[in-house]
Every structure is written in structure tokens, then in C-alpha cells.
Amino acid sequence: MATTPGSVITIAEVGAFDEFVRFARRRPSFMVGMTIVAISLFLALFGPYIGTYPTETALPGDTLQPPSWNHPFGTDVSNMDIFSRVIAAPRIDLTIALVSTAIAFIGGVLLGVISGYFGGGGKGIARYVSEGIMRGSDIIQAFPVFIFALALVGFRGPGAENVIAALAFLNIPYFLRITRSAVLQIRERPFVEAARCAGNSEWRIAFVHVLPNALTPPLANISPTIGFSILLTSGLSFVGAGVPVPTPEWGSMIAIGAPNMMTGQWWTALFPGIALGVTILGYGLMGAGLNDFLDPTKKR
Amino acid sequence: MVAPLLTVSGLVKHFPMTRGHSVQAVNDISFEIHRGEALALVGESGSGKTTTGRCVLRLIEPTSGSVRFNGADIVDMDQRALRAIRPQMQMVFQEPFDSLNPRMRIGTIVEEPLKLANIVPPGDRRDRVAEMLRLVRLDTDAINRYPHQFSAGQQQRIGIARALITGPQLVVLDEPTSALDVSVRAEVLDLLSDLQEELGLAYLFISHDLTAVRRVCDRVAIMYLGRIVETGETEAIFEQPLHPYSRALLSSVLYPDPNRKLTRFTLEGEIPSPINLPRGCHLNQRCSWSEPRCVEAYPPTERYGPGREVSCYRAREMAEQDAVVPDGGGTDAPAGA
Amino acid sequence: MAALLEVEDLQVSYRADRGDLAILNGVSLRVSPGETIGVVGESGSGKTVLVRAILGLLEAPFSADSGTIQFQGKNLLGMRERDLAKIRGREISMTTPEPRKHLNPLITIGRQMVSIIQAHAKVPRKEAIDQSAELLRSVGIPDPALRLASYPHELSGGMCQRVIIAMALAHNSKILLIDEPTAGLDVTIARQILDLIGDLVRQRQVAVLLVSRDLGVVAHYCQQVAVMYAGRIVEQASVSSFFHQPIHPYSTQLLRAAAAARDRGHAETRATAPLLPADRGCAYAGRCALAQPACRETAPALEVHGAGHLVRCWRSHELARGGVAA
Numbered sequence: 007m008a009t010t011p012g013s014v015i016t017i018a019e020v021g022a023f024d025e026f027v028r029f030a031r032r033r034p035s036f037m038v039g040m041t042i043v044a045i046s047l048f049l050a051l052f053g054p055y056i057g058t059y060p061t062e063t064a065l066p067g068d069t070l071q072p073p074s075w076n077h078p079f080g081t082d083v084s085n086m087d088i089f090s091r092v093i094a095a096p097r098i099d100l101t102i103a104l105v106s107t108a109i110a111f112i113g114g115v116l117l118g119v120i121s122g123y124f125g126g127g128g129k130g131i132a133r134y135v136s137e138g139i140m141r142g143s144d145i146i147q148a149f150p151v152f153i154f155a156l157a158l159v160g161f162r163g164p165g166a167e168n169v170i171a172a173l174a175f176l177n178i179p180y181f182l183r184i185t186r187s188a189v190l191q192i193r194e195r196p197f198v199e200a201a202r203c204a205g206n207s208e209w210r211i212a213f214v215h216v217l218p219n220a221l222t223p224p225l226a227n228i229s230p231t232i233g234f235s236i237l238l239t240s241g242l243s244f245v246g247a248g249v250p251v252p253t254p255e256w257g258s259m260i261a262i263g264a265p266n267m268m269t270g271q272w273w274t275a276l277f278p279g280i281a282l283g284v285t286i287l288g289y290g291l292m293g294a295g296l297n298d299f300l301d302p303t304k305k306r
Numbered sequence: 307m308v309a310p311l312l313t314v315s316g317l318v319k320h321f322p323m324t325r326g327h328s329v330q331a332v333n334d335i336s337f338e339i340h341r342g343e344a345l346a347l348v349g350e351s352g353s354g355k356t357t358t359g360r361c362v363l364r365l366i367e368p369t370s371g372s373v374r375f376n377g378a379d380i381v382d383m384d385q386r387a388l389r390a391i392r393p394q395m396q397m398v399f400q401e402p403f404d405s406l407n408p409r410m411r412i413g414t415i416v417e418e419p420l421k422l423a424n425i426v427p428p429g430d431r432r433d434r435v436a437e438m439l440r441l442v443r444l445d446t447d448a449i450n451r452y453p454h455q456f457s458a459g460q461q462q463r464i465g466i467a468r469a470l471i472t473g474p475q476l477v478v479l480d481e482p483t484s485a486l487d488v489s490v491r492a493e494v495l496d497l498l499s500d501l502q503e504e505l506g507l508a509y510l511f512i513s514h515d516l517t518a519v520r521r522v523c524d525r526v527a528i529m530y531l532g533r534i535v536e537t538g539e540t541e542a543i544f545e546q547p548l549h550p551y552s553r554a555l556l557s558s559v560l561y562p563d564p565n566r567k568l569t570r571f572t573l574e575g576e577i578p579s580p581i582n583l584p585r586g587c588h589l590n591q592r593c594s595w596s597e598p599r600c601v602e603a604y605p606p607t608e609r610y611g612p613g614r615e616v617s618c619y620r621a622r623e624m625a626e627q628d629a630v631v632p633d634g635g636g637t638d639a640p641a642g643a
Numbered sequence: 644m645a646a647l648l649e650v651e652d653l654q655v656s657y658r659a660d661r662g663d664l665a666i667l668n669g670v671s672l673r674v675s676p677g678e679t680i681g682v683v684g685e686s687g688s689g690k691t692v693l694v695r696a697i698l699g700l701l702e703a704p705f706s707a708d709s710g711t712i713q714f715q716g717k718n719l720l721g722m723r724e725r726d727l728a729k730i731r732g733r734e735i736s737m738t739t740p741e742p743r744k745h746l747n748p749l750i751t752i753g754r755q756m757v758s759i760i761q762a763h764a765k766v767p768r769k770e771a772i773d774q775s776a777e778l779l780r781s782v783g784i785p786d787p788a789l790r791l792a793s794y795p796h797e798l799s800g801g802m803c804q805r806v807i808i809a810m811a812l813a814h815n816s817k818i819l820l821i822d823e824p825t826a827g828l829d830v831t832i833a834r835q836i837l838d839l840i841g842d843l844v845r846q847r848q849v850a851v852l853l854v855s856r857d858l859g860v861v862a863h864y865c866q867q868v869a870v871m872y873a874g875r876i877v878e879q880a881s882v883s884s885f886f887h888q889p890i891h892p893y894s895t896q897l898l899r900a901a902a903a904a905r906d907r908g909h910a911e912t913r914a915t916a917p918l919l920p921a922d923r924g925c926a927y928a929g930r931c932a933l934a935q936p937a938c939r940e941t942a943p944a945l946e947v948h949g950a951g952h953l954v955r956c957w958r959s960h961e962l963a964r965g966g967v968a969a
Contacts, residue, residue: 350830350831487686488856488858488897488901489897491900492899555830555831558831559830560857560859562858562862562902563886564862564886565886577799
């Protein structure tokens with residue numbers, strides 16, 4: 007006596023591709039965000055090869071030329087073509103942002119699962135570990151982000167790796183908290199008890215059953231974190247604590263160009279500034295859209 | 307006399323709360339289940355039936371008492387021994403969808419207990435899964451689908467397949483049909499019934515739905531505020547409930563037949579909270595037969611025939627009054643009261 | 644008895660991304676004083692949507708597209724919100740399957756009841772409080788003063804339901820829409836609530852529309868029954884006709900499933916297709932043991948089978964004669 011499974015009137019936990027496309031079409035802000043992100047990724051890969059001028063060596067000739075056909079964004083004080091540098095910058099910014107976010111995501115999610123699943127109850131050692139994780143996280147989050155980043159980089163010196171380390175460290179508590187709160191809810195659900203009944207050890211339940219179900223909130227937060235990391239990198243570079251000078255980076259470009267704005271050469275800091283703002287906006291929009299898409303409770 | 311499969315003795319579970327209070331969920335209950343027998347645990351909210359089910363599988367730690375399964379006391383075992391026994395005693399949960407991991411495929415879900423128990427070589431596991439799905443009357447192409455693609459009734463069958471795959475001797479069913487629509491309930495109950503016969507399973511069937519219980523179970527234990535107030539064979543209890551709570555419960559069942567008159571054996575008031583249990587018999591504030599001795603001490607369990615037990619001082623009196631004033635469900639108050 | 648409320652050919656749809664879903668597909672029924680009509684159906688059949696549509700409580704993406712809801716010579720469908728607000732809670736009241744969720748958790752019961760009383764009548768506060776206490780007493784809550792000072796979370800589920808019923812009676816409504824009054828309640832408490840509703844209906848001669856999934860409730864507390872499936876009424880009859888001579892295959896299936904069989908009978912194990920409105924043909928055809936090709940082509944209309952017995956099925960005449968085993 008066969009019964010054929012039919013589809014049910016519930017909302018699927020994971021959206022299908024067509025739903026995604028339909029969703030994207032109805033949200034112009036999301037499409038804008040996605041486009042910007044796509045462009046930034048493209049530039050990260052190919053930007054340095056597109057510009058017609060070298061990005062790190064000063065050229066002979068007139069410095070501080072206004073935008074022209076040859077130099078769409080003008081040149082800066084070392085006579086480097088700003089346009090080539092602006093489109094080459096994503097490479098370093100995105101590399102730093104992506105790597106640090108990836109590290110923060112993995113670390114934060116793992117710690118979040120452990121502290122969320124084993125904490126809260128009275129389970130002896132596990133509880134202390136979980137409490138320890140949470141207090142450590144509180145300490146990190148208690149400091150103003152930028153100051154803390156500065157301190158970390160000051161401690162180890164400027165340079166891309168140190169920026170990555172600082173940002174990863176800073177962002178772990180964020181992913182930790184998001185994951186932990188998801189885990190706290192999920193562990194009360196019947197299928198967790200069923201897993202126990204099936205003979206799973208507690209560790210197996212935490213990582214095989216609970217973790218995959220707790221990934222949606224942290225995943226949705228990756229995009230805005232990347233955007234924020236770019237901002238932070240630029241900020242650090244602006245004060246000279248991030249990426250060292252010859253490397254094209256929006257923050258340092260703004261720093262170099264800022265004094266010139268006062269003397270009337272408006273193009274030196276404006277274009278990198280716009281690029282920075284638009285990019286962060288793009289990541290933010292995409293993150294917001296993804297969040298709505300992955301949230302099964304929001305009516306679409 | 308063959309030893310029972312499961313013997314619960316003096317089971318107590320209190321959940322501690324703030325300020326010295328505790329939720330007295332289960333208060334000294336004892337019962338047995340034999341191989342192949344289906345015992346129902348019936349009660350309303352606060353009865354402690356769900357907690358009892360979980361204590362039997364040690365998904366919750368009992369406060370005191372013993373749970374002997376095949377002679378061995380589960381309460382004392384360490385985690386490893388407990389996990390070794392789990393394949394023998396499984397559970398079917400109340401929520402059809404929520405008891406399945408939404409991100410796992412059905413095949414993986416059903417296979418997992420078998421995989422963890424390691425009783426069947428890896429190559430044969432998939433065949434067992436297919437066999438189980440067929441046994442619960444589902445298409446085997448369900449293996450690669452996800453829980454949300456099925457209806458509630460089908461999801462519950464998946465849960466049943468998962469519970470049975472390790473060949474358990476005892477299955478605890480916690481309100482297995484309460485979350486299902488009426489039209490689907492009957493199918494699932496029949497399935498459970500058939501499986502019990504085919505596989506010789508013992509059931510601890512926890513439910514508040516008396517008609518479901520009647521369909522599946524041989525014996526019934528009625529619980530109220532953490533105690534068993536009456537036990538007996540299903541039909542005998544339905545024919546003539548002896549404890550006042552059993553009477554009230556049974557007279558509240560609304561049969562879908564307008565010609566069957568409703569009997570009005572109701573209890574006054576609300577169910578007390580298990581945090582503040584009344585002294586003596588837990589029913590004394592609501593029962594119109596209540597007397598001073600009902601408040602002083604909890605009534606002892608008395609035998610009323612083979613397999614029939616009742617915990618009430620005046621049950622015999624009530625039964626006698628029934629004989630005089632046949633009402634088909636018991637009388638509301640003592641004669642002349 | 645003249646009907647107080649007449650719903651005629653009501654259409655309600657749900658605007659989803661992929662198109663419009665018909666939730667109520669031409670529902671008609673009438674409610675008369677002193678009479679309780681039970682609306683039965685499984686989840687998804689549209690019962691709750693019907694209740695909300697009558698009171699104009701549907702929100703996007705639901706929309707009531709066509710049909711009429713006649714009350715006192717006016718059509719409630721399409722009425723201005725201002726006028727509907729005067730009717731809601733006063734002439735027509737409703738209860739809810741989740742009483743606790745419909746009580747404000749931050750305000751005492753007393754304040755909530757007073758605000759309900761004062762919504763439709765200029766009554767000074769002291770008098771409103773007295774009326775509230777009286778209402779609570781009339782729904783069987785002992786010690787009303789204590790309850791008036793309590794918060795919803797301090798009350799049990801059964802008590803919350805009594806409070807909701809009391810609120811529904813605050814203005815002596817002529818029509819009560821009672822939606823699953825016993826959902827989530829323990830059996831003995833449910834029985835108390837149902838007996839209470841039965842007594843109140845008899846005393847006040849109100850017209851009641853009772854939504855329930857439980858055929859037992861309908862058998863003992865209703866005089867008329869309407870069976871809904873996928874947004875349509877498929878059978879409507881007096882309770883005695885329905886339980887003794889059900890005609891529509893779905894009705895027969897429901898009754899069989901609900902019957903408390905003494906022996907372990909075998910229910911029909913049929914492929915259960917999902918409860919979705921069909922684009923064409925009878926919505927029940929997917930699950931029906933007696934479906935014929937014609938059933939999948941065109942949707943049947945309601946036909947009369949004797950006094951007040953309506954059936955929507957192409958094979959209803961055969962079934963009525965008992966010629967086919969459903």
C-alpha cells in the first residue's frame with residue numbers, strides 16, 4: 007500500500023534556487039548590493055591588471071593632476087594614477103576582510119556551539135568552560151572596536167597579517183554570540199532528544215545535529231562583517247597602523263590625499279572615499295537581503 | 307510466570323525550583339510491562355505521564371526509585387552501559403516534524419540508531435532502512451528526501467521507522483497521535499497496533515486521548531498528579547471505571563454519536579498545580595465523595611480483581627451504588643449526600 | 644427561524660509569490676438564534692479564515708474577494724472599518740483557540756475586561772468593574788475579585804478560555820463565533836467549557852457558529868453541521884442526519900476515523916494527498932475512493948437531499964440511496 011509523499015504547506019528551511027531568483031527580483035536594494043559585491047570581487051581578482059598605470063611606483067611628470075581622459079580620477083602627490091590604485095585596492099582590502107572573517111566565523115561558530123550546547127545546564131567542567139568562553143568574549147566586546155584594533159596592531163606592528171589577526175580576534179565574539187543564541191534554542195527541540203535516544207554522545211549531538219541547524223544566523227552575518235572589516239582596515243590604514251603605504255588601499259589613499267583637499271585638489275581623497283563607502287554599502291545591503299531570505303518567519 | 311520486561315518501582319521525580327519549591331511531577335509510582343504487552347499511561351496536564359516516559363528511558367534522571375529493564379536497573383547504569391542498552395528501548399515523539407532533524411535526509415535519520423548501535427554490518431544498513439520504510443507503509447524513495455517534504459502523518463511514520471530499526475523490545479510512545487489530524491490518527495494507530503503484533507513489541511503508550519488508547523492498548527494505568535490512581539485491562543476500565551477520577555475522565559470523552567447520552571460525572575474546579583500538591587489524596591478538593599480520611603493520608607492501593615487496582619477509600623462504595631442506581635458511568639455524589 | 648447572519652458565496656484568497664490561492668471558495672451558510680452550527684474540517688480547510696472574514700479581520704496577504712455577509716440588512720463584506728468596529732464585540736463576538744495569546748500579558752484581567760465593556764458603552768469604571776465580576780461569575784469562575792486582579796499568565800488555560808468567553812458575552816452579543824474552544828485543554832476541563840457554552844447558549848438564545856476539528860464536540864453541542872474541505876462546504880445537514888446518514892465520501896471518512904471502535908478495526912488506508920484547493924474539478928478527488936474522471940474535470944455544486952441536507956458531490960445521489968460503499 008504505497009503512499010506518495012506530497013509537499014507540505016510549511017516553509018522550507020533552505021530556499022531553492024528559483025525562490026532565490028524570485029526573491030532577488032523583488033528587492034532592488036538586494037540586487038544593488040549583490041552587484042556591488044560582485045564588482046568588488048571581480049576587482050579583487052583582476053583590478054591590478056586593468057589599470058593602465060603602475061600602482062606602486064611614482065611616475066615622472068606633473069603631480070596632482072585633476073581628472074582627465076588619461077587619468078579619470080586624477081593623480082596624487084606622487085603622480086600615481088588614482089584610478090588604477092582605486093581599482094587595485096580591493097585586492098588587499100578584500101583579502102584581509104575575507105580571511106579575517108573566515109577565521110572569525112569558524113572560531114566563533116565552534117565556540118558558540120560549545121558554549122551554547124554545554125553551558126547553561128549544570129554539567130560540571132563543560133559549564134565552567136562555557137562560562138569562561140562567554141566572559142572572555144564579554145571582555146573583548148567591552149572595548150571600543152577601533153581602539154582595540156589599534157592596540158592589537160600596535161602590539162604586533164603594522165602589516166596585512168597583523169590586521170587580519172586583529173580583525174579575526176575582534177569578530178569572534180560577534181559570531182560566537184549569534185551562534186550561541188541559535189544553539190540555545192535548538193537544543194530544546196525534540197529532534198535533539200531523539201538523537202540522544204538514538205544513542206548519540208553529547209559531542210556528536212552538538213556537532214552533527216545542532217551545528218548544521220544553527221548556521222543560518224552566522225552565515226547571514228558574514229556579509230556585513232566583511233563590509234565592517236573593510237571599513238576597519240581602511241580606518242587602521244588611515245592612521246598608518248594598517249597596510250603600509252605603497253600598497254594601494256583606500257584608507258591610506260584617503261590619508262595621503264586628505265591634506266590636498268584643503269588646497270583644492272578635491273579628487274585625491276574623494277574617489278577612494280566614494281569607493282569605500284559604496285563597497286561597504288553593497289556588503290551591508292547584501293547581508294540585509296540574505297538575512298531576510300534565510301529567515302523563514304518573515305513573510306515574502 | 308515470566309518475568310516482566312520492564313518493572314518500575316517507587317519512581318519519584320521532583321524538579322527543583324527556586325526558593326525550596328519543587329515541581330512534584332512523579333510521586334511514587336510502580337508498574338510492570340510484560341513482553342509484547344501494550345500499557346497505556348493516561349492522564350491530563352500535571353499527571354506526570356510524560357515525565358514517567360522519559361524517566362523510563364532515562365532521558366531524565368529520576369529523583370529516586372528503580373527502573374528495571376530485563377532485570378538490570380537502568381537508573382544505576384553508567385553512560386556507556388546505558389548507550390549499549392538504548393537499541394533495546396526506543397521512543398516515538400509527540401511532534402511529527404520537530405522530532406526529525408530538518409537538515410538531514412530521511413535515510414540518514416532512520417539509519418542513525420542502527421549505525422550507532424553497530425549491530426549490523428555497514429553494507430546491510432541501507433537495506434534495513436528500506437525494509438523499515440516499507441514496514442511503516444512509506445515509499446522507499448523517501449530515503450533521499452527531507453522531512454519538510456512530508457505530511458505530518460508521514461513524518462510520524464518516519465519517526466516510528468527510526469524507533470524500530472534497532473529491533474527494540476520496548477517502545478515508549480509519547481502522545482504519538484495528538485499532533486495529527488483526526489483523519490490521519492486512525493491510520494497511524496492501526497499501524498502501531500499491527501506493528502505491535504507483528505514484531506511482538508511492548509508499548510508504554512502515553513496519551514490523554516482515551517479513544518486512541520482503547521484502540522491500541524491491552525491495559526491502562528490512569529495517572530493524576532504524579533500517582534497512578536487506577537490500573538486494569540482497557541475494556542474493563544472503560545466498562546466500569548472505579549476511581550472517581552477515572553469516572554470523570556471517561557465521562558468527558560465525547561463520542562461522535564449524538565445518541566449516546568453524555569453522563570455528567572464532573573469534577574469541580576481546576577487541576578491543582580504539581581508545585582502545591584494537596585495533602586492526602588490529590589483529588590480530595592475536587593471530589594464530591596471526599597471525606598476527612600481522604601485528606602489525612604494517601605489511600606492505599608487495593609485489588610479489585612485480577613490485574614485491577616484502585617487507590618481510593620470509597621471506590622467499593624461507589625461501585626455498590628452503581629449497582630443500585632445504574633447510570634452507565636457512575637453517580638455524581640454519594641447517595642443521600 | 645430567520646437567520647441572523649447569512650454568508651453567501653464568500654471567496655477569500657491568499658496572495659502568494661507564485662499566484663493566488665483560493666482559501667474560501669464560495670462558502671455559504673446561515674446562523675440562527677438558539678442554534679449552534681458546527682463547522683468541521685481538518686487544518687487548512689479554511690475554518691478559522693471564515694471566522695475572521697466574517698468579522699473583517701483578514702489582513703494581507705489574505706483578501707475577501709467576493710460574496711456577501713448579511714447581518715441586519717447590511718453587508719459586512721466591504722463595510723467601512725469604522726462601522727465594523729461598532730459591530731465587533733457588540734453584536735458579533737468571537738472566541739479564539741489560543742485564549743492566552745489573545746490576552747494582553749502586561750495588563751490585569753480586570754483592566755482588559757473594563758476596556759472591553761467601555762468600548763461599546765458609556766459605563767463608569769466602578770460599574771464596569773462590577774459588570775466584569777458578574778461576567779466572570781457567569782462563566783463559572785469562583786472568586787472573581789481575585790481573578791480580576793490577576794495577570795493572564797497566572798491563569799490556567801481553562802480559565803483563560805472562560806475569560807475570553809466572558810469577554811465575548813460582555814455586550815450580550817447576538818452572534819457568537821466560537822473557534823476551537825477546547826484546543827489544548829485537558830479533557831475534563833474541555834468538558835466543563837463545553838457544558839458552559841451549551842448552558843449559555845440555551846439561556847441567552849444566541850446564534851453560534853462553532854468551529855471544531857472534533858466530531859464528538861459537534862455531535863453533542865451542535866444542531867447543524869457544515870463540513871469544510873479545501874475552502875468549500877462539502878456537506879451540510881442537521882446533526883442527526885449527518886451522523887446517521889452521511890453522504891459525502893469525506894464525511895464518511897471523517898466519521899470512520901473518529902469512531903471509537905471497540906475492536907481494532909482497520910481504517911481506510913488511502914494515499915493522503917495534501918489539502919490544497921484544486922484548480923479544476925472536485926478538491927477531494929485526490930483522496931476520494933470513489934473519484935471518477937468527471938470528478939477531476941468539473942467541480943460539483945451543492946445539491947439538496949431532503950430537508951436542509953446539502954451535499955457537494957457528483958455521486959451524491961448514488962451514495963444517498965446507499966448503492967455505493969464509500
